[in-house]
Amino acid sequence: MKIQRLRLQDFRNIRACDLAPEDGINILCGENGQGKTNLVEAIYLLANLSSFRAFSNRKLIRHGAPAARIHGVMRTGATEKELAVELMPASKTVKVNGKGVARGVDFFGEAAVTLFSPETVKMVRGAPELRRRFLDTALSRVDRGYLLDLKEYRRILEQRNRLLRMVREGRVSVAALHPWTTQLAERGGRILHGRCRYLSELSAVAVEIFQQLHHKESSLRIVYRAALPRSLMAGIPVESLDTAALKARLVDGLAQSERLEIQAGATRLGPHLDDLLLEVADRAARDFSSQGEGRLLALSLALGEARLFERLKGDRPVLLLDDVGSELDRRHQGLLCEQLPDFGQVFLTTSERSVCEKIPAPKALFDVTDGEIALVMGKQK
């Protein structure tokens, strides 16, 4: 997928802009705080309907304006489509080819976008939730059934946790848990299976990219850590089990921990508690001494996601690289730039113009100053 044209109105500090990005690499250059990331955020929002760094619409609307608008013309092969998002303080409207879309789930997947930002790097050392979120987002983009399972799983979990507290208070009998436990395990089994299958493919791609970027042989390993009792797994790796077997283990595990769960008023096992173990040269990435290696790892996962999307969906996603320069040293910047032409359309933000010279054509260079975006080099509209 390529963005043919992008128009913004009153989005963050950008009053108005109308761009015709290059099919290859687009460089957004400017000092910090001028609006480069805002542009990347707008593209991300067009694909995901939520921002990666703001929770309220109010922050996304330019101060004093009633609403923010993002309008993109996207092309996949010979097909063009128009996506439009209008953000108001307490609501948003979404349109595909001028027609309103009622449910967010129906819009998700209309645009294919992969993001790497300084936030992505936090996944390496941060809380397990960040790694789960990365995996869930990536997987939801290629598998809509997964997204629906995940939404239902969260709802069942919320219901079950509330019920556990009601059982603890003696307001309902333990028997009332059964229907929720069964449904939780059913969705949970599918989610676990989906994650393991996706992860085995992702890790193959990410390992390859990691080695290219690192420019030396170093073993990267990504392992899925399921929060299932060891006694139930009996040494069997979680990825070798099918959906039904995973469901059965979740049912057994939940039955075993029922008493503790009632005490705690919370569900204590299932995909909502799982983690990814990232290992470089047999060392857990969480404990890395080198920040640089962690950054390369996060970048490899993001680029791997883009590659895998292309393999699974037959379409190259738009790649957003926010402030990737400051995350890498010069040598690794160079190695990344060599790789970039293998990805589809790329938007790269940087505060150093010199990055531009390292990148092979075709490319466009935009200058971002105080919310104004000007084409410096590249095709005109």
Added chain:
Amino acid sequence: MEASSLQRVIEELKRLPGIGTKTAQRLAFFIMKMPTEQALGLSRAIEELKEKIRFCSVCGNLSESECCDICSNPNRNPRLICVVQEAMDVMAIEKTGQFRGRYHVLHGALSPIDAIGPDELNIKTLMQRIQQEPIEEIILATNPTIEGEATAMYLAQLVPSRSSCTVSRIAHGIPVGGHLEYADEVTLAKAMEGRRRL
């Protein structure tokens, strides 16, 4: 413009589901311009509805007497009970004209986060009916949502296994006259799961 009686109608209409301020205003103005007879007819119909309609003491369906038309109809099959969430669902199934058994209306579905547990639903009378009536099959026709599904599973485990009563669940899948390509993934997967031999 200060017309408090008009404002009151607008506020009352806004309580209705799916009615916002704009629609409430339009409806209120429409009612104001209606011939007096018609407008009073509406208000009397609402009054009568509240006075006369109550829940059937047997099945929980809407009724104008102690026992609803379906429960008191001797031509309905007493061996078959269809369990639904709302009285509206009874109307929907009745429109098909295919089901000749009786109903049981739960008035909702299990939902702990809304504080709706088994005691909040019309389940006790259902259990009494299973013991007292010659029921052979209970068809669980709650909605195919998480909450409806949980309610069906809960009811299924409540029916004593020694009883001669079987429990079934209505099928889910592709709507008749619908196209496969328009069905969402979950519906399609369910339809695949529930396939049957021809």
